[in-house]
Amino acid sequence: MLPESTFCTEDLPASDRFEAWTQRLGNTHAPMHLSSERTADYRGHQRVLALGDVTVWPATFDHLVFHRTPRLVRQSDPEVLHLSLLRRGAGAASWGRQQVGYRIDDFHVNSSSLPYEISTGHDPVSIIGVEIPRTALGLRAGQAEQVVGRRVSGREGMGALLAGLLVQLTSDTSSYRTADAARLATVVTDLVTAVFAHALDAEEFLAPETHTRTLTLRIKSFVRQHLGDPDLTPASIAAAHHISRSYLYRLFQAEGQTVAAYIRDQRLAGAHAELTDPRLHTLPVHAIAARWGYTRPGDFTRAFRTAYGITPRESRLRALQQLSVDAVHSTVDTTRMTPPAPLPHH
Incomplete structure (x- = not known):
């Protein structure tokens, strides 16, 4: 089995749930100010799969507004990139004047080094989140941040390949062993790198080993289809x-x-x-x-x-x-x- 932890607010008294959820997400990604219209009895469920430096976390939760301020960025920056595959519900994000809405099977891309505000719809949302060190991606300095704020589809191309892997991985981890975590982290990192490179039209800058591994994954997906x-x-x-x-x-x-x-x-x-x-x-x-x-x-x-x-x-x-x-x-x-x-x- 892969290293995994689970957190559910319903295991706590109603008065403690939202504060505990805020702390949980802050530890998963980076410190944030969270607010919600349902703080009195907040419902949130999260699983965290630890794949070395890469973390994959499926979660379902009530309405939420994430706000990471410039001050919080200065105080604490783990320098990670975050991707959320939206599986249910709706959401929107803003970086100053730039605003993007997301629909089901879109990837939201964010960086702990940038201030932002993210809000979900009134109905509960389900996502699969990924936290990955910025330095782990095989891209040139500053390229990854250029993807932040873009709507990346998980329905086609490399995005669909990444989405399929995340859904399969989080649906059933029983077939994996602890020793598989490092290999899975490499696969996720390669696919995220390829998705970013495609979004930037910069595939030619991919490292040869990353290009080779992602090509193999794409071919295997083609075969299965x-x-x-x-x-x-x-x-x-x-x-x-x-x-x-x-x-x-x-x-x-x-x-x-x-x-x-x-x-x-x-x-x-x-x-x-x-x-x-x-x-x-x-x-x-x-x-x-x-x-x-x-x-x-x-x-x-x-x-x-x-x-x-x-x-x-x-x-x-x-x-x-x-x-x-x-x-x-x-x-x-x-x-x-x-x-x-x-x-x-x-």
């Missing part, structure tokens, strides 16, 4: 990214795998998830195979058996049998917990 295409091949992938097949092979070799193996593993993982999903038990096995790019059922069966040691049909049967066993156990447990009805009095 086209797994149902039976014509997905190294040649088509290379052509879509305007690189040679030999360069594509080198990118994956650096990750310790081959292009063909990555395609196969992703297809089989997707097919396995659908075969073991009870909601899809009436969908024929060959139809699931076709959804994941296998046009010949025999090829799918052989590849599946090699990967999982059983056939697709056996995998589906085991999943359904386990579901039946779990249902029986659940019924038995419920029966044991229900006290017997009292005997009637005569």
